[in-house]
Amino acid sequence: xxxxxxxxxxxxxxxxxxxxxxxxxxxxxxxxxxxxxxxxxxxxxxxxxxxxxxxxxxxxxxxxxxxxxxxxxxxxxxxxxxxxxxxxxxxxxxxxxxxxxxxxxxxxxxxxxxxxxxxxxxxxxxxxxxxxxxxxxxxxxxxxxxxxxxxxxxxxxxxxxxxxxxxxxxxxxxxxxxxxxxxxxxxxxxxxxxxxxxxxxxxxxxxxxxxxxxxxxxxxxxxxxxxxxxxxxxxxxxxxxxxxxxxxx
Amino acid sequence: xxxxxxxxxxxxxxxxxxxxxxxxxxxxxxxxxxxxxxxxxxxxxxxxxxxxxxxxxxxxxxxxxxxxxxxxxxxxxxxxxxxxxxxxxxxxxxxxxxxxxxxxxxxxxxxxxxxxxxxxxxxxxxxxxxxxxxxxxxxxxxxxxxxxxxxxxxxxxxxxxxxxxxxxxxxxxxxxxxxxxxxxxxxxxxxxxxxxxxxxxxxxxxxxxxxxxxxxxxxxxxxxxxxxxxxxxxxxxxxxxxxxxxxxxxxxxxxxxxxxxxxxxxxxxxxxxxxxxxxxxxxxxxxxxxxxxxxxxxxxxxxxxxxxxxxxxxxxxxxxxxxxxxxxxxxxxxxxxxxxxxxxxxxxxxxxxxxxxxxxxxxxxxxxxxxxxxxxxxxxxxxxxxxxxxxxxxxxxxxxxxxxxxxxxx
Numbered sequence: 237x238x239x240x241x242x243x244x245x246x247x248x249x250x251x252x253x254x255x256x257x258x259x260x261x262x263x264x265x266x267x268x269x270x271x272x273x274x275x276x277x278x279x280x281x282x283x284x285x286x287x288x289x290x291x292x293x294x295x296x297x298x299x300x301x302x303x304x305x306x307x308x309x310x311x312x313x314x315x316x317x318x319x320x321x322x323x324x325x326x327x328x329x330x331x332x333x334x335x336x337x338x339x340x341x342x343x344x345x346x347x348x349x350x351x352x353x354x355x356x357x358x359x360x361x362x363x364x365x366x367x368x369x370x371x372x373x374x375x376x377x378x379x380x381x382x383x384x385x386x387x388x389x390x391x392x393x394x395x396x397x398x399x400x401x402x403x404x405x406x407x408x409x410x411x412x413x414x415x416x417x418x419x420x421x422x423x424x425x426x427x428x429x430x431x432x433x434x435x436x437x438x439x440x441x442x443x444x445x446x447x448x449x450x451x452x453x454x455x456x457x458x459x460x461x462x463x464x465x466x467x468x469x470x471x472x473x474x475x476x477x478x479x480x481x482x483x484x485x
Numbered sequence: 486x487x488x489x490x491x492x493x494x495x496x497x498x499x500x501x502x503x504x505x506x507x508x509x510x511x512x513x514x515x516x517x518x519x520x521x522x523x524x525x526x527x528x529x530x531x532x533x534x535x536x537x538x539x540x541x542x543x544x545x546x547x548x549x550x551x552x553x554x555x556x557x558x559x560x561x562x563x564x565x566x567x568x569x570x571x572x573x574x575x576x577x578x579x580x581x582x583x584x585x586x587x588x589x590x591x592x593x594x595x596x597x598x599x600x601x602x603x604x605x606x607x608x609x610x611x612x613x614x615x616x617x618x619x620x621x622x623x624x625x626x627x628x629x630x631x632x633x634x635x636x637x638x639x640x641x642x643x644x645x646x647x648x649x650x651x652x653x654x655x656x657x658x659x660x661x662x663x664x665x666x667x668x669x670x671x672x673x674x675x676x677x678x679x680x681x682x683x684x685x686x687x688x689x690x691x692x693x694x695x696x697x698x699x700x701x702x703x704x705x706x707x708x709x710x711x712x713x714x715x716x717x718x719x720x721x722x723x724x725x726x727x728x729x730x731x732x733x734x735x736x737x738x739x740x741x742x743x744x745x746x747x748x749x750x751x752x753x754x755x756x757x758x759x760x761x762x763x764x765x766x767x768x769x770x771x772x773x774x775x776x777x778x779x780x781x782x783x784x785x786x787x788x789x790x791x792x793x794x795x796x797x798x799x800x801x802x803x804x805x806x807x808x809x810x811x812x813x814x815x816x817x818x819x820x821x822x823x824x825x826x827x828x829x830x831x832x833x834x835x836x837x838x839x840x841x842x843x844x845x846x847x848x849x850x851x852x853x854x855x856x857x858x859x860x861x862x863x864x865x866x867x868x869x870x871x872x873x874x875x876x877x878x879x880x881x882x883x884x885x886x887x888x889x890x891x892x893x894x895x
Contacts, residue, residue, distance in 0.1 A: 286690065287689075288686075288690075307689065307694065308686075308689040308690050309688075309689045309690075309692050309693055309694050312689070312690050312691060312692040313692045317690070317691075318690060320687075324684060324686065324687045325683075325684065325687065326679070326680045326683040326684050326687065326688075327683050327684065328679070328682070328683045328747075329676075329679055329680065329683060333676060333679070333680075336676065337676055337677060337680045337688070337691060338691045340673045340676075340677065340691070340692070340693075341691060341692030341693065342692070345673040346673070347673070347674050347677070347693075347697060347698070347701055348672060348673045348674060349669055349672045349673070349674040349675065349701065349705070350672065351672055351673060352668065352671050352672060353671050353672065353673065353676065354671060395687070395691065398691075399691065399692070
């Protein structure tokens with residue numbers, strides 16, 4: 237069953253067509269990677285799904301409900317969480333506060349100004365648990381804006397996964413990381429997306445072929461192929477788009 | 486009190502508020518303390534916008550002033566026995582109307598932060614200030630409106646004719662308002678206000694409408710500004726257009742900024758310092774506004790996190806037990822710095838005075854003589870040079886005091 241389905245989604249900026257009619261079904265529980273050359277529109281597609289941009293045409297359904305042109309917060313509340321390619325955290329707040337803010341809505345606090353946070357044991361424990369998962373327990377009180385790059389990326393991921401959303405979208409989660417950091421992050425992603433649906437944009441092909449159940453190839457705003465990793469690797473159209481860049485091993 | 490972390494700080498705050506009149510009991514002191522209590526509530530309410538919520542407002546006096554006007558009207562109604570309740574509750578009336586004004590204006594002004602919000606706040610501020618002169622039946626035109634706080638039911642025999650009685654009312658209200666404003670920062674809505682300040686976009690992706698988060702802070706801020714306006718009405722028993730115009734809005738911005746936006750205590754420090762400057766300095770110099778302006782500039786340039794930030798800067802050195810390393814360099818830089826300030830103030834005051842003999846500190850200076858000017862300029866120049874030189878040493882001492890000890894590096 238498709239948890240997310242895009243039908244002929246288009247996005248123009250002025251007269252420039254960035255997304256030129258994308259149709260895609262994401263099956264519940266799958267790990268789906270979106271790959272493609274720079275400027276293909278991968279991040280734009282993420283922004284359209286998560287509500288940062290309005291679509292020019294087409295529709296997007298999440299759990300059978302139309303979400304195109306809904307504000308991001310409504311989509312997030314339905315159980316769709318995402319991370320960003322460029323680190324996007326609450327930089328003047330502590331690491332712990334960052335995670336706690338990401339938990340409020342899913343733990344039914346809403347806009348409460350009558351709950352005192354010091355007394356919300358369950359909430360605070362949940363936040364500490366997320367910190368443990370992303371390996372930032374000892375940085376809990378640290379100002380997030382002053383973290384090292386890899387730690388900020390871990391926090392970025394933590395904010396996305398904290399709420400326990402059913403569909404998690406990660407935009408280049410290991411970009412700029414060293415090899416070992418990337419390996420750790422991949423393990424983490426595997427662990428926290430267990431039983432959940434994952435859509436991931438990533439440039440590192442080893443990671444993509446390692447993690448993904450299915451891969452979609454986006455080229456100039458169009459999906460030219462959606463298939464299993466083996467078939468994608470063998471696909472001549474994909475090889476052409478990448479000019480033989482697809483790793484053979 | 487278990488609600489509040491560090492309850493000893495709060496008890497100390499309450500004891501200070503209530504104990505001050507025992508130490509300072511002159512009429513002037515009581516009047517200044519009344520102003521401080523009002524200013525603390527007003528400045529803290531402003532910080533809910535700027536420091537906590539990232540909304541730069543140039544029109545916060547609107548909520549203070551409207552709360553104040555409604556409070557004076559309530560006093561008049563009590564006087565004519567249209568309403569019967571103790572004037573103790575007047576600040577609550579101010580608060581309710583501050584809140585209502587906040588709900589109405591916030592409904593369209595909190596859509597965006599940044600320049601848009603700032604411009605709308607400026608526009609609303611001008612609009613209300615201009616309207617207050619036009620609708621004179623409500624606002625009383627330039628003369629404003631006045632009431633009398635001695636009517637209504639007495640409170641255990643107090644009729645609030647004395648300023649000291651009003652001080653205790655103001656102190657208790659200021660304490661309650663401060664506690665509630667602090668507690669607000671400890672709630673999900675208060676924390677999300679910080680999150681929206683830092684990154685409104687990401688806040689939306691964790692499920693929050695940044696507009697609604699701002700709106701809630703805005704309304705709460707209006708409520709507390711209105712309470713401050715109500716306290717003002719009780720203290721002065723009159724209110725005019727001046728209390729809701731841009732000058733008052735500017736003053737509260739200065740208080741919060743100079744005190745330190747990033748810290749809850751910052752605006753309290755700012756409120757105390759500026760009120761003292763306003764009340765005491767104005768007795769000594771007509772140019773006190775100039776000094777206030779210079780102080781603001783220096784704060785923005787050298788202490789962007791305000792007085793509170795300056796104190797907090799020393800936290801690390803304090804924890805490491807290195808404060809004593811800083812005392813000597815501070816004195817070495819401090820003495821020429823004070824000397825420089827003294828000379829510059831003398832020069833400014835001399836160029837302003839029309840007297841033949843200029844009394845300054847214990848000195849009698851002759852403004853007509855070029856020698857006075859040359860000597861003062863010379864001392865100022867020398868002191869400035871000494872400050873510049875000693876700053877290098879201060880900087881070194883600072884680095885040493887805050888350096889990471891070897892064993893912590895690993």
